[in-house]
Amino acid sequence: xxxxxxxxxxxxxxxxxxxxxxxxxxxxxxxxxxxxxxxxxxxxxxxxxxxxxxxxxxxxxxxxxxxxxxxxxx
Numbered sequence: 531x532x533x534x535x536x537x538x539x540x541x542x543x544x545x546x547x548x549x550x551x552x553x554x555x556x557x558x559x560x561x562x563x564x565x566x567x568x569x570x571x572x573x574x575x576x577x578x579x580x581x582x583x584x585x586x587x588x589x590x591x592x593x594x595x596x597x598x599x600x601x602x603x604x
Contacts, residue, residue: 531586532603533593535567535577540597543572548596555589557582571598578603 538548545568553564557580567577581589593600 531581531583532578533581533590534601534603535571535593536599536601537574538571538596538598544596545569545572548572548598551592551596552579555581555585555592 549561549564549568552567553559553561559579571577
């Protein structure tokens with residue numbers, strides 16, 4: 531499943547936590563690429579990547595916990 535990260539509405543977003551979350555839930559995204567995705571997201575641009583199918587529910591919960599708005603792409 532693919533996901534678009536649209537925005538982060540947190541008052542003070544934790545860049546390290548967001549990058550770690552992206553690296554853990556995604557398929558083929560390294561830690562350094564996850565940090566780049568985090569910077570792009572916080573600048574206001576959309577980021578898309580593939581989520582590992584076996585942990586989709588927990589991945590989406592983790593994104594909501596970080597106040598990240600997303601949309602699911604089939």
